[in-house]
Amino acid sequence: MHRLTSGLFLCLLFAVIAAADSWPQFRGPNGDGKVDGQNVPIRFSDSDNVSWKTPLPGKAWSSPVVADGVVWLTTAIEVFPTEEERIEILTKKGIEPKKFKQLQVAKQIDLKVLSVDLESGAVTRTIDLTSVEEPDSIHSLNSYASPTPVIDGDNIYCHFGTYGTFCLSRETGTIKWQRKFPLSHSVGPGSSPLIHGDSLVLIQDGINSQYVVSLNKATGETLWKTDRPEMDAPDGEQKKAYSTPIAITDQQGRDQLICMASQWMVAYEPKTGAEIWKVRHGKGFSVVPRPVYNDGVVYFATGFGSGKLWAVSVDGAGDVTDTHFKWESSKSIPSKPSPLLHDGLIYVIADDGIASCFDAESGDQIWKKRIGGKFSASPLFVGGYIYLGSHEGVVTVLKPGKQAVVAAENKLPGQIMASPAVVDNALILRTSEALYRIESK
Known part of the structure; x- marks a missing residue:
């Protein structure tokens, strides 16, 4: 009995240590932007409480992921055209001149993955993945590596939307497999991949086609591909989306892939891709925020054109729009940052810098405060x-709570x-210029 107890204690201890050393995906171990048992400074600057700062090449809005002491x-890496070449490229692609200012163009992009030593901040490896000639234009607020x-396990999976999906060995840096799913994103790639069981799940919602695909994570072989529900939209611009899926197990024991469009x-059966349930949330499009889930309810923002925060019960089947909707709010809802759920309260930061707190049960707005600035990154x-x-x-x-502090x-x-x-009680923060390790000194 003593050995069993000791063994259980060691297993739990190793699990805690692993959790402390790992940040394996967008928004952390659970994909919800929350981490327990860690503390980082609330005050820092470019020099104060900074253990290291490492300049990074190229442009990318993808978040850092961490395991086994490696970030x-x-x-x-973009090769830019002259202004004359830029206008020529956009004109040749049939883009309206009124949209030229909001679009970024590259003559070539070189897509890479970097490894950085967590202790020292040194770049230990730069791995070339692919080069793309004349890539599609993207929105000026996006990047080609978002x-x-x-x-x-031993692998890292890098996804660049239409430009390719790569499985690499973390030990050797070699590419084990790669796939390409051509898609017109309109403003560039955005949706991050999800590992669930033995599969890699990708949301592929472009202007020319919209679907979810599941790949065998070991081989890259397609396991299933499911088209999105029919949409009522004048063109593909109102059909595109960039959200990242989440995986849940509902209170009936059903595994679900929840994939915002x-x-x-829509919730899908992970092994087959069959629809479990779906909810029509309106005319919202270009959806970016990742949903969050708790206690039988999923919370999600509905994107551009119809920015609302919705709460929906996940225990239904079929079209549950009229039966499982709980509440909605349209007060200062983000189009890009994901919501944060903690202790029965939902916190959001709108793109224009207004922070809000909602009651998760009722949807009532508890407070609203102008923070200032523009926002794309999700709360932590x-x-x-x-x-x-x-x-x-x-x-x-x-400070979380029912007062804005x-x-x-x-x-x-x-x-x-x-x-x-x-x-490791450190904030690993990427800016457009550098990667930081921020921790109390």
Whole structure:
């Protein structure tokens, strides 16, 4: 009995240690932006409480992922055209001149994955994945390497939307397999991959086709591919989406892949891709935020054009729009940052810098506060505080609760577009200029 108890204790201890050392996917171990048992500074600057700062090549809004003392990041090295060449490229692609200002063009992109030593900040490996001639134009606020990689066992999976999906050995850096799913994203790739069991799940919602695909994570072989529900839209621009899936087990014991789309939220059976249930959320499109789940309810933002926060019960089957909808709110809802759920309260930061808190049960707005700045990165909860990083490089730290309390504001050089990671009581934060390890000194 003593040996059994000791063994159980060691297993639990190793699990805690592994959790502390690992940040394997977008928004952390559970994909919800929360981490337990960790503490990071609430006050820092470009030099204060910084253990190291490592400049990064290229441009990418993908978040860092961490395992076994190594930080992994993707990036895109761009070769830019002259202004004359830029206009010529956009014109040749049939894009309306009124959209030229909001689009970014590259003559070539080189997609890479970097490994950084967690202890020292040294770049230990740069792995070339692919080069793309004349890639599609993207929105000026996007990058060619925005999807966050995912770590699973010995492998890391890097996804770049239409430009390719790669499975690499973390030990050797070799590419084990790669696939390509051509898609017109309109404004560039955005959805991050999800590992569930033996599969890699990708949301592929472009303007020309919309579907979810599951791949064998060991071989890259397609296991299933399921088209999205029919949409009522004048063109593909209102059908595209960039959300990242989540995996849950509902209170009936059913495994579900919850995959947000324009106009629809859909839950799929993980092994077959069959629809379990779906909800029509309206005309929302270009959906970016990742849903969050708790206690039988999924919470999600509905994107551009119809920005609302919805709560839906997940225990239904078929079209449950009229039966399982719980509540909605249209007050200062984000189009890009994901929601954060903690202790029965939902926190959101709108793209225009307005933070809000909602009651998860009723949907009532409890408070609203202008933080200032523009936001794309998703909120992080760690050490009893909420961290919000802005385009202006400001990290605002809030105290959670039914009062809006700002605990600190911190300024770093460059934009913050990537959501941060936390390991070993350190904040691993990517800006447009560098990667930081921030921890108490």
